[in-house]
Amino acid sequence: MAPTDETNPSASTGSTPISRYETTSNPIVAGRGEPLVVVENVEKHYGDFHALKNINLTVNKGEVVVVIGPSGSGKSTLCRTINRLETISSGEIRIDGTKLPSEGKKLAALRADVGMVFQSFNLFAHKTILENVTLGPMKVRRQKKADAEKAAKVLLERVGIEQQSAKLPAQLSGGQQQRVAIARALAMKPKVMLFDEPTSALDPEMITEVLDVMTQLAAEGMTMIVVTHEMGFARKAADRVVFMADGEIVEDTTPEEFFDHPKSTRAKDFLSKLLTH
Amino acid sequence: MDTLFNNLDIFVDGFRMTFVLFFFAAIFALILGTIVGAMRVSPVTPMRAVGTVYVNLVRNTPLTLLMFFFAFGYPKLGLPDVGYTTLAIIALSLYTATYVAETLRSGINTVPVGQAEAARAIGLPFGQTMSLVILPQAFRATVPPMMSVFIALLKNTTIAAGFSVAEAGTIRQVLSERGEPQLTVLLWVALIFILAVGVLSLLQRYLENKWRVAR
Numbered sequence: 186m187a188p189t190d191e192t193n194p195s196a197s198t199g200s201t202p203i204s205r206y207e208t209t210s211n212p213i214v215a216g217r218g219e220p221l222v223v224v225e226n227v228e229k230h231y232g233d234f235h236a237l238k239n240i241n242l243t244v245n246k247g248e249v250v251v252v253i254g255p256s257g258s259g260k261s262t263l264c265r266t267i268n269r270l271e272t273i274s275s276g277e278i279r280i281d282g283t284k285l286p287s288e289g290k291k292l293a294a295l296r297a298d299v300g301m302v303f304q305s306f307n308l309f310a311h312k313t314i315l316e317n318v319t320l321g322p323m324k325v326r327r328q329k330k331a332d333a334e335k336a337a338k339v340l341l342e343r344v345g346i347e348q349q350s351a352k353l354p355a356q357l358s359g360g361q362q363q364r365v366a367i368a369r370a371l372a373m374k375p376k377v378m379l380f381d382e383p384t385s386a387l388d389p390e391m392i393t394e395v396l397d398v399m400t401q402l403a404a405e406g407m408t409m410i411v412v413t414h415e416m417g418f419a420r421k422a423a424d425r426v427v428f429m430a431d432g433e434i435v436e437d438t439t440p441e442e443f444f445d446h447p448k449s450t451r452a453k454d455f456l457s458k459l460l461t462h
Numbered sequence: 463m464d465t466l467f468n469n470l471d472i473f474v475d476g477f478r479m480t481f482v483l484f485f486f487a488a489i490f491a492l493i494l495g496t497i498v499g500a501m502r503v504s505p506v507t508p509m510r511a512v513g514t515v516y517v518n519l520v521r522n523t524p525l526t527l528l529m530f531f532f533a534f535g536y537p538k539l540g541l542p543d544v545g546y547t548t549l550a551i552i553a554l555s556l557y558t559a560t561y562v563a564e565t566l567r568s569g570i571n572t573v574p575v576g577q578a579e580a581a582r583a584i585g586l587p588f589g590q591t592m593s594l595v596i597l598p599q600a601f602r603a604t605v606p607p608m609m610s611v612f613i614a615l616l617k618n619t620t621i622a623a624g625f626s627v628a629e630a631g632t633i634r635q636v637l638s639e640r641g642e643p644q645l646t647v648l649l650w651v652a653l654i655f656i657l658a659v660g661v662l663s664l665l666q667r668y669l670e671n672k673w674r675v676a677r
């Protein structure tokens with residue numbers, strides 16, 4: 186990901202009233218299963234630049250982990266190493282007990298189990314909404330077209346886009362495109378979903394519709410790793426908040442603990458900047 | 463007009479061969495060029511290397527030399543005789559494929575990297591990422607420059623005349639033996655080429671409209 190894709194965190198949250206989510210504390214009752222995503226002693230270098238420093242993170246089945254931190258702290262890099270869109274310099278990453286394969290068919294198969302939602306949606310520009318959602322199931326899961334379309338329609342209905350299935354991505358609003366991107370990832374029946382700032386490229390009025398879909402997904406027990414600055418979502422849907430700064434995990438705790446009693450100065454600094462805007 | 467109609471047989475035969483050369487070379491160049499273009503953006507280093515060497519070697523060789531090699535070198539290899547026409551098609555295909563590959567590669571670079579990442583993220587391997595997501599979008603972006611490549615191919619077919627392939631480039635020679643004014647013959651040949659290029663331009667416009675990609 187380009188280093189410049191980051192929007193100013195204070196700007197992106199400034200327009201979203203936090204109070205919108207302050208009604209409930211933490212409705213998630215997802216069962217804490219065994220470890221699903223295990224990141225162990227991971228280091229990542231871009232040339233001389235040390236982007237990830239000794240990262241250790243375990244995400245259990247059904248858990249929702251929000252990753253938060255200043256721009257350039259390595260959140261996207263971490264997210265992308267988990268499905269190996271980015272390689273690591275050393276360490277180990279396991280998905281459901283399987284070490285990430287380095288290349289080829291095995292890696293492709295593993296990626297199919299890890300859903301990813303990007304900041305810039307990345308819907309296939311030359312395919313209709315329906316085709317976007319059915320492509321993976323048909324080509325990777327070898328589903329029949331009719332079955333894939335049936336399942337896709339259910340998913341599109343779930344994210345509220347069933348009316349638009351014959352349109353091209355460019356004909357949809359950003360919020361709609363992102364919901365389709367979520368449906369596209371879900372169509373693969375992934376074990377875990379990665380979200381890299383899914384609402385940062387959206388106009389404020391569209392942020393809610395995407396967060397609502399994500400909140401619902403979390404409530405249904407999906408394992409999720411979400412990079413976001415939406416503190417309301419973190420408080421409402423997250424089991425844990427991981428705070429990153431300068432390529433390190435600085436805090437790994439509950440949302441209440443993190444937002445109300447941050448321990449590190451870097452987290453306090455970061456939160457004060459978010460809140461004063 | 464008389465020059466044309468009195469010798470219609472020669473014109474028809476000549477241009478038929480031109481279009482045969484063009485048609486087959488265009489198809490093979492498109493297929494080979496797409497493969498080589500994909501190799502040049504492959505994550506596998508040896509694939510990239512082979513693609514790069516091929517493009518640089520063949521593209522930097524004058525087409526006439528390439529034709530020479532096939533017309534005079536190939537028969538010496540003791541392989542089955544396939545005829546000059548086939549050899550000319552092979553030479554034209556190999557040569558044009560390098561331009562197709564380079565045009566496609568520039569087209570691939572216009573497709574946002576997020577498209578490939580999204581394709582990989584749903585579990586598509588490299589081949590399908592290319593064929594299902596990247597190339598269809600790259601083709602759309604390359605219609606105009608690709609047409610230039612094929613217009614050049616159409617005109618390059620005349621080089622085969624030098625190697626015993628009786629296509630449009632030989633019409634002048636034959637007709638001057640029949641005592642027709644050479645300049646008039648050449649003007650007719652040129653005019654027919656311009657018409658043929660016009661047809662390609664229409665095809666280009668059609669494809670551009672059909673494949674207009676919305677972003």
Ligand SMILES: Nc1ncnc2c1ncn2[C@@H]1O[C@H](COP(=O)(O)OP(=O)(O)O)[C@@H](O)[C@H]1O
Nearest residue numbers: 186188191231236255256257258259260261262
């Ligand atoms: N492809 C790359 N090449 C070099 N540096 C990179 C690359 N991608 C990211 N970086 C650098 O790594 C750091 C972490 O980036 P990123 O993970 O995108 O941060 P975040 O998502 O937290 O804003 C940044 O300083 C960025 O400039």
Ligand SMILES: [Mg+2]
Nearest residue numbers: 191260261382
């Ligand atoms: Mg980022």
